[in-house]
Amino acid sequence: MKYSFVDIFCSSKKKKAPVVVVGGVDPNPDLLLKISNYSGIQWREAFSTQGLLRSLPGANLVILDRLIPVSDTPLAVMEKAIEMSGVPVTNSEDFLQQPEEWLGRARLANAGHITYLPARQVNLVNWSGGVGKTTLAMAICKRFVERTGLPAALLELSMGGSAIHARISNSLPEFFAIATGKSEPEIWHGVSLYPMEGRSIDVLWGEDHQRVRQVLEDIRQKHTLFVVDCFPGHPLFPELSQPQPGMVTMVITSPRDDSILQACRLMEELADRRILVLNMAKRLADRAEIGVNVTLPFNESWALSLDSRLADPLLEKVYTGWTRRNR
Numbered sequence: 001m002k003y004s005f006v007d008i009f010c011s012s013k014k015k016k017a018p019v020v021v022v023g024g025v026d027p028n029p030d031l032l033l034k035i036s037n038y039s040g041i042q043w044r045e046a047f048s049t050q051g052l053l054r055s056l057p058g059a060n061l062v063i064l065d066r067l068i069p070v071s072d073t074p075l076a077v078m079e080k081a082i083e084m085s086g087v088p089v090t091n092s093e094d095f096l097q098q099p100e101e102w103l104g105r106a107r108l109a110n111a112g113h114i115t116y117l118p119a120r121q122v123n124l125v126n127w128s129g130g131v132g133k134t135t136l137a138m139a140i141c142k143r144f145v146e147r148t149g150l151p152a153a154l155l156e157l158s159m160g161g162s163a164i165h166a167r168i169s170n171s172l173p174e175f176f177a178i179a180t181g182k183s184e185p186e187i188w189h190g191v192s193l194y195p196m197e198g199r200s201i202d203v204l205w206g207e208d209h210q211r212v213r214q215v216l217e218d219i220r221q222k223h224t225l226f227v228v229d230c231f232p233g234h235p236l237f238p239e240l241s242q243p244q245p246g247m248v249t250m251v252i253t254s255p256r257d258d259s260i261l262q263a264c265r266l267m268e269e270l271a272d273r274r275i276l277v278l279n280m281a282k283r284l285a286d287r288a289e290i291g292v293n294v295t296l297p298f299n300e301s302w303a304l305s306l307d308s309r310l311a312d313p314l315l316e317k318v319y320t321g322w323t324r325r326n327r
Contacts, residue, residue, distance in 0.1 A: 017041060018040075018042065019044065019058050019106075020035060021043070021046060021055045022035070022043060022063050024064070025068055027065070031092040031095060034095075047067065048070050049070050049073040050070040050073040051067075053078055061090070061102060061103070062087055063089075063102075064090070072246070073119070081224070117225075119225075120224070120225055120248060120319070121227075121228065121246060121247045122140065122225065122314075125250070125252065125266060128253070128256070130254065131256075132254065134167060135306065135310070136277075137154055137156075137229040138191075139308070143308045144225050152192070152224065153191065153193075154194065155175075155228045157240070159198035160198050173195075174195050174196065175204075176197075176203070180211075201236065216240065249273065253290075254279055254280045260290055263276060275293045276291055277296065280296070282297075
């Protein structure tokens with residue numbers, strides 16, 4: 001199913017009356033009767049995880065009971081979106097015990113900017129270094145959370161030192177520590193970070209494939225956008241590049257001859273839905289005859305600040321309508 005970001009990006013206009021979302025496969029009749037007896041309350045019903053997320057824009061209270069999970073909207077993603085929205089959440093039993101308390105919270109709630117978007121995995125890849133994969137990965141994640149408030153994760157596939165450590169902080173918990181339960185991922189601008197160093201992943205992958213696979217699946221389940229900064233020679237790359245619904249592969253190149261040759265090679269080898277991105281272009285001639293889908297300019301200040309003008313053209317390829325909505 002295709003989604004347009006224009007169609008599903010919610011309005012940020014305030015509602016005149018509090019909006020209560022009742023989520024449940026089999027809503028409690030007493031609950032519905034109680035809510036209907038209050039004047040000045042708008043209410044919506046949802047019976048699936050996807051339906052509840054679609055009902056969230058403008059909501060001031062969620063009354064949450066058992067829902068039908070939908071394949072592209074896991075329960076963990078829904079729960080994370082509600083948590084990040086700041087909307088008060090209760091269940092039907094607790095609401096019926098203290099309806100005035102919960103409706104008072106609904107009236108006071110200042111719900112954040114909430115959207116529903118289908119889950120996506122975005123792989124940024126090239127054999128060549130220095131083409132800007134890490135910068136673009138960070139810019140995409142930061143921009144996505146700023147505009148939607150939905151959960152995003154950034155995973156680094158590095159065979160050497162961590163570029164995320166170098167760019168943000170050496171004190172960030174590394175993938176090995178997270179996967180072995182010694183630490184939780186650091187949150188940066190609302191983005192869950194999974195830096196990686198080559199030596200530690202060699203040990204972990206060699207000793208416990210299944211644990212690593214479970215961590216990767218947990219990341220997918222808990223985040224709407226999962227961005228992977230990829231090196232194709234990494235042992236996890238075959239795991240993360242298997243074609244699946246919602247996956248977009250972006251081959252990142254600079255105008256250098258070596259990176260263009262490697263990019264063209266990858267465009268032939270990789271699965272469908274691959275996009276060729278020319279980064280750091282200085283002149284029109286740089287994009288000639290290589291089939292570029294997106295061209296990004298060479299601008300050091302944009303790169304240092306992770307400017308949204310780097311992220312928006314790429315997010316447009318992930319969520320159709322993104323650019324039109326953000327003009």
